[in-house]
Amino acid sequence: MWSKTVGRSLFDSKFVLSLNMEILQNDLLLRAARGEQVERVPVWMMRQAGRILPEYRAVREQAGSFIQLATNPELAAEVTIQPVDILGVDAAIIFSDILVVPEAMGLPYIMEERVGPIFPEVIKSMADVDKLEVANPHEKLAYVLDAIKIVKAELNGRVPLIGFAGAPFTLLCYMLEGRGSKTFSKAKKYLYSDAALSHALLQKITDTTIAYLKAQIAAGANLVQIFDSWAGILSPAQYKEYSLPYIAQICDAITEVPVTVFAKGAFFAREDMAKLNCETIGLDWNMDIAESRRLIGANKTLQGNLDPCVLYASFDEIKKQTRSMLDQFGGQRHIANLGHGVYPDTDPEKVKCFIETVKEYSI
Amino acid sequence: MWSKTVGRSLFDSKFVLSLNMEILQNDLLLRAARGEQVERVPVWMMRQAGRILPEYRAVREQAGSFIQLATNPELAAEVTIQPVDILGVDAAIIFSDILVVPEAMGLPYIMEERVGPIFPEVIKSMADVDKLEVANPHEKLAYVLDAIKIVKAELNGRVPLIGFAGAPFTLLCYMLEGRGSKTFSKAKKYLYSDAALSHALLQKITDTTIAYLKAQIAAGANLVQIFDSWAGILSPAQYKEYSLPYIAQICDAITEVPVTVFAKGAFFAREDMAKLNCETIGLDWNMDIAESRRLIGANKTLQGNLDPCVLYASFDEIKKQTRSMLDQFGGQRHIANLGHGVYPDTDPEKVKCFIETVKEYSI
Numbered sequence: 001m002w003s004k005t006v007g008r009s010l011f012d013s014k015f016v017l018s019l020n021m022e023i024l025q026n027d028l029l030l031r032a033a034r035g036e037q038v039e040r041v042p043v044w045m046m047r048q049a050g051r052i053l054p055e056y057r058a059v060r061e062q063a064g065s066f067i068q069l070a071t072n073p074e075l076a077a078e079v080t081i082q083p084v085d086i087l088g089v090d091a092a093i094i095f096s097d098i099l100v101v102p103e104a105m106g107l108p109y110i111m112e113e114r115v116g117p118i119f120p121e122v123i124k125s126m127a128d129v130d131k132l133e134v135a136n137p138h139e140k141l142a143y144v145l146d147a148i149k150i151v152k153a154e155l156n157g158r159v160p161l162i163g164f165a166g167a168p169f170t171l172l173c174y175m176l177e178g179r180g181s182k183t184f185s186k187a188k189k190y191l192y193s194d195a196a197l198s199h200a201l202l203q204k205i206t207d208t209t210i211a212y213l214k215a216q217i218a219a220g221a222n223l224v225q226i227f228d229s230w231a232g233i234l235s236p237a238q239y240k241e242y243s244l245p246y247i248a249q250i251c252d253a254i255t256e257v258p259v260t261v262f263a264k265g266a267f268f269a270r271e272d273m274a275k276l277n278c279e280t281i282g283l284d285w286n287m288d289i290a291e292s293r294r295l296i297g298a299n300k301t302l303q304g305n306l307d308p309c310v311l312y313a314s315f316d317e318i319k320k321q322t323r324s325m326l327d328q329f330g331g332q333r334h335i336a337n338l339g340h341g342v343y344p345d346t347d348p349e350k351v352k353c354f355i356e357t358v359k360e361y362s363i
Numbered sequence: 364m365w366s367k368t369v370g371r372s373l374f375d376s377k378f379v380l381s382l383n384m385e386i387l388q389n390d391l392l393l394r395a396a397r398g399e400q401v402e403r404v405p406v407w408m409m410r411q412a413g414r415i416l417p418e419y420r421a422v423r424e425q426a427g428s429f430i431q432l433a434t435n436p437e438l439a440a441e442v443t444i445q446p447v448d449i450l451g452v453d454a455a456i457i458f459s460d461i462l463v464v465p466e467a468m469g470l471p472y473i474m475e476e477r478v479g480p481i482f483p484e485v486i487k488s489m490a491d492v493d494k495l496e497v498a499n500p501h502e503k504l505a506y507v508l509d510a511i512k513i514v515k516a517e518l519n520g521r522v523p524l525i526g527f528a529g530a531p532f533t534l535l536c537y538m539l540e541g542r543g544s545k546t547f548s549k550a551k552k553y554l555y556s557d558a559a560l561s562h563a564l565l566q567k568i569t570d571t572t573i574a575y576l577k578a579q580i581a582a583g584a585n586l587v588q589i590f591d592s593w594a595g596i597l598s599p600a601q602y603k604e605y606s607l608p609y610i611a612q613i614c615d616a617i618t619e620v621p622v623t624v625f626a627k628g629a630f631f632a633r634e635d636m637a638k639l640n641c642e643t644i645g646l647d648w649n650m651d652i653a654e655s656r657r658l659i660g661a662n663k664t665l666q667g668n669l670d671p672c673v674l675y676a677s678f679d680e681i682k683k684q685t686r687s688m689l690d691q692f693g694g695q696r697h698i699a700n701l702g703h704g705v706y707p708d709t710d711p712e713k714v715k716c717f718i719e720t721v722k723e724y725s726i
Binding site for chain 2: 180182183185188189191192193232234235236238265267268285286287288307308309310312313314317339340343345
């Protein structure tokens with residue numbers, strides 16, 4: 001296979017398809033991901049399509065609930081595009097949830113106000129795992145694919161669209177625990193007491209995820225991100241056994257577009273993540289930038305990593321902290337972002353200040 | 364001042380007092396903390412006095428509520444000693460809560476079943492900080508000091524007693540946020556928007572904490588531990604500004620007994636923590652042992668760090684993982700513990716297996 005390094009050929013099989021089929025007016029994100037020279041650092045924000053925008057809250061109210069919004073392609077497309085229009089970000093990310101994958105596999109969730117997602121049924125035995133299906137995304141997740149197609153038509157090449165999925169380990173956490181948790185000790189109990197069940201479940205999630213991401217790409221996603229939101233609850237040894245191999249399978253399978261891996265809290269896995277067949281590694285705000293670059297090496301783009309709480313500071317302080325972050329990343333092989341999703345109570349004007357500061361920064 | 368390194372003199376002012384006044388039958392914990400040779404690794408567990416033991420749950424029921432138990436010196440002493448008798452640990456830790464300090468300063472908390480601690484009033488302004496008092500522990504926390512005295516009399520030198528307090532930053536989190544949180548974004552907002560308020564609050568907590576720990580030591584605590592439970596929500600730069608300097612003040616002030624600092628999630632601060640005037644650094648289970656030793660250096664004892672979820676595994680697996688951990692720490696300058704508090708639903712027999720495995724391990 002082709003080596004994935006800075007200066008990859010334009011004819012590299014992974015990218016030639018999208019280059020041939022689509023002209024993007026702003027392809028900074030994709031060029032930065034591939035390690036190509038950029039004239040400025042691209043910027044987007046995790047959870048940019050969400051509660052920070054009054055315009056989002058209006059559509060959400062119209063939809064009725066979070067799940068009704070996420071499963072309505074027209075409305076999901078509308079909130080996906082809002083931050084491009086309102087905030088001026090360099091990429092859209094499809095509005096959805098990582099938990100649509102367990103649902104497609106046969107384990108539905110509900111979203112409880114002020115609590116978060118809850119799975120009324122959880123996986124308790126190998127028989128439960130056997131009952132799950134490797135979902136066909138065209139049947140079970142068509143609403144996401146339809147939303148992607150609408151977004152692509154409406155964006156009309158203005159900026160790239162990011163697709164995404166949860167990492168298998170993070171989805172396993174919810175499928176075993178049934179809800180969010182500080183420790184996910186119920187889920188982790190299985191890792192220590194039933195490795196066979198854990199691996200069988202992870203493999204089934206992985207197979208579904210690969211098919212799902214490929215379908216997102218076929219529908220128009222220009223880059224895909226894997227969110228390992230609960231990576232930080234594992235020991236280094238467990239992360240190597242239960243998370244990295246499945247992320248690696250996904251990275252190896254996705255040959256069509258660049259892949260970003262964001263494993264929150266997995267500071268201990270940065271050297272191993274450098275070996276993944278992906279283009280970009282996301283950093284959270286706990287991770288020192290220079291140290292991360294040293295551990296990960298020069299051949300990956302890094303994404304992140306401003307503390308979302310910086311956006312509570314004054315405009316001057318936001319500018320100062322943003323510029324300091326940009327200085328530390330050094331201008332190339334960097335996609336500016338927060339180190340986590342933007343918090344819902346952030347003032348949109350503060351968000352714009354962050355985005356404008358990145359866009360005005362000269363490399 | 365005396366240098367704090369391996370091989371400190373017996374006449375070092377920090378320790379001569381306790382050596383003169385008290386003969387402990389088992390002083391492994393204190394010798395390991397000071398970096399003296401031990402014949403085997405000492406072991407205790409965070410949250411060992413707690414819900415894992417049916418005997419604890421019986422006393423808790425008798426007391427009525429968690430707070431009624433914590434404020435009743437006789438009953439608090441009883442549950443403090445239970446794990447020494449039942450589990451055979453090498454140290455007792457006084458049964459209490461880190462939130463007694465904010466309460467003593469004038470900000471009371473309640474403990475809500477299935478939710479955790481809640482502060483009905485939170486700090487919102489500098490005027491609120493001004494209203495807090497630097498509490499006199501002999502007035503406001505006498506119930507803890509009384510419990511310590513009862514424990515010491517009843518232990519009668521069998522094992523050392525550990526005193527403790529929350530790190531000022533972790534207490535600030537609760538005092539600003541009002542309750543537990545995954546992000547503590549409300550609390551962190553103040554760090555970025557009102558540094559003066561944050562520092563004033565941290566200093567007042569620090570002053571109270573120093574007086575409180577000194578009172579615990581005077582009452583009989585043989586070692587004190589500082590818990591920075593929410594260290595992991597800060598960026599490296601913020602940790603240096605808002606947490607480390609206050610922990611350093613406490614370490615510098617406590618000259619009577621060894622000090623342990625456990626900052627959960629502060630992997631990025633390990634090199635800085637090596638400079639603290641403390642004897643022992645606690646590691647959580649995310650932290651690689653060899654890397655931590657390299658970052659922290661040879662002059663600190665390390666405490667930890669088995670994943671509490673290992674205690675859900677089979678007896679054989681618990682033994683294997685515990686021995687592997689002990690091998691990695693190398694037998695000296697190590698206090699065996701979990702990397703976090705033991706989870707309430709852990710089988711006491713599994714806990715005993717962990718403790719026995721440490722005690723049978725030959726260095």
